[in-house]
Structures are given as structure tokens and as C-alpha cells.
Amino acid sequence: MKERNELYPVFLKVSKLNILVVGGGNVGHEKLHFLLKSSPNANVEVVAKWFLPETEELALKHGVKLTKSRYKRKFLKKRHVVIAATNDAKLNKRVHRHAKKRYLLANIADTPELCDFYMGGIVNKGHVKIAISTNGKSPTTAKRLRQFFEEVIPENVNEMVENLNEYRKTIKGDFEAKVNQLNSLTESLIEKKEKDD
């Protein structure tokens, strides 16, 4: 059988999780930038020997703590997630090893085989969020798809979500009746329905 993407996407409430990023150079900055673009209130700290000026600026804007230090194992204390993005491959592996001992979720940037999860391309329109992964095969494709969907998904998709949210609060009856009403109201949005799911 052809290989397929078996990753399971979840939408993390990163303002409730403690995230550590190790490394504040180009890659560390990019990971932090996309994390905060999607989740401006993410609870994140970055530890690195030095930081790019743009990382300092971004951190200030989002209240992200920057700790200028060499990585030490103790930085993993009380974290849920760690993202390692230093230019020292051995160190990135060490961070991974330490994370595994503590059962932390780890993303070793640019090193798919050491990742428990991948960062994805993310499209955001109000309440609607779409995450894209190419199974780690082509981040460039994930980026281009993100840009494509940002273009084609109408801005007013959020209005629909908000209107339906208001409407669903007003529906009386049991769960089945609710589902039926919401489904019939939105049926016209898809031209062809192969089967209900």
C-alpha cells in the first residue's frame, strides 16, 4: 500500500501548557514566530546562549521570557513540551533524550526522526483553524498550501461559525434533533454529499 500520513492532529491550548524552546537563532526564531502567530498567548520560554534582535522584539511583544544561558537539563522541569532548535546537533539529541526520560513531548526542529510531533502550516480565519502537514516530506509544500488556503478561504467563514454558534444555543430538543437541524441548515454548503459522517 502507498505510504500515507498517519499523524493525528490536535489543537493544543498552549496558553495552558509550559513550552520551552532551546535555541534563539534562525530556526528557533521561525518556530517561535509561527507558534506566536497562531497562539499569541502561548506560555513559552526560550533559552539560548544568544538571541537574534528580532527574537528579542517578538518576545517583548508577547511577554515571552528569554533566558540567556547554556542549556541545562533542569530547564525541562515543569514543562509539557520542548522544542529544540540549536545549531548543535549533539545538544539537540541530548535535549531529546532528556525529554524522553521525563515523558515530555519533543520537537527537534528540522529532525523528523526525533520529533514526537511536527509543527504544521497553519491557516487562521477567526475561530477557524486549519493545520497542514506533509508527513514531514516537504515543509515548503506545507508553507505553499498554507498561503493558498489563506487566499481562498473567505474571510467571512468566521461569520458563519459565529452565527451557527448563536443558532445552536437556541435549538430545543434532544441531541439528534439538534444535529438534524444544523445539518439541514448547512446542507447547501456542499454540492455533493457522498455519505453523512
Ligand SMILES: C[C@@]1(CC(=O)O)C2=NC(=C\c3[nH]c(c(CCC(=O)O)c3CC(=O)O)Cc3[nH]c(c(CC(=O)O)c3CCC(=O)O)/C=C3\N/C(=C\2)[C@@H](CCC(=O)O)[C@]3(C)CC(=O)O)/[C@H]1CCC(=O)O
Ligand atoms: C510547516 C513549518 C512549520 C513551522 O516551522 O512552524 C515547518 N517547516 C516550515 C518551513 C520550512 N522548513 C524548512 C524549509 C526549507 C525548504 C524545505 O526543506 O522544504 C522550509 C520552507 C521555508 O522556510 O520557506 C527546512 C526543514 N524543515 C524540516 C527539515 C528536515 C527534514 O526535512 O529532514 C528541513 C530541512 C533542513 C535542512 O535542509 O537541513 C523539518 C520539518 N519542518 C516542519 C515544519 C515539520 C514538517 C511539517 C510537515 O509535515 O510538512 C518538520 C518535519 C519538523 C519540524 O521542524 O517541526 C514551516 C512552514 C511554515 C509556514 O510558512 O506556514
Ligand SMILES: NC(=O)c1ccc[n+]([C@@H]2O[C@H](COP(=O)([O-])OP(=O)(O)OC[C@H]3O[C@@H](n4cnc5c(N)ncnc54)[C@H](O)[C@@H]3O)[C@@H](O)[C@H]2O)c1
Ligand atoms: N538557518 C536556517 O534557515 C537553516 C536551514 C536548514 C537547517 N538549519 C540547521 O538548523 C540548525 C539551527 O540553525 P540556526 O540557523 O537556527 O542556527 P543559529 O546559529 O542561527 O542559532 C543557533 C542557536 O542555538 C543556540 N545555542 C547553541 N548552543 C547552545 C547551548 N549549548 N545552549 C543553549 N543555546 C545554544 C545559540 O545561542 C543560538 O541561539 C543548524 O544545525 C543548521 O544547520 C538551519
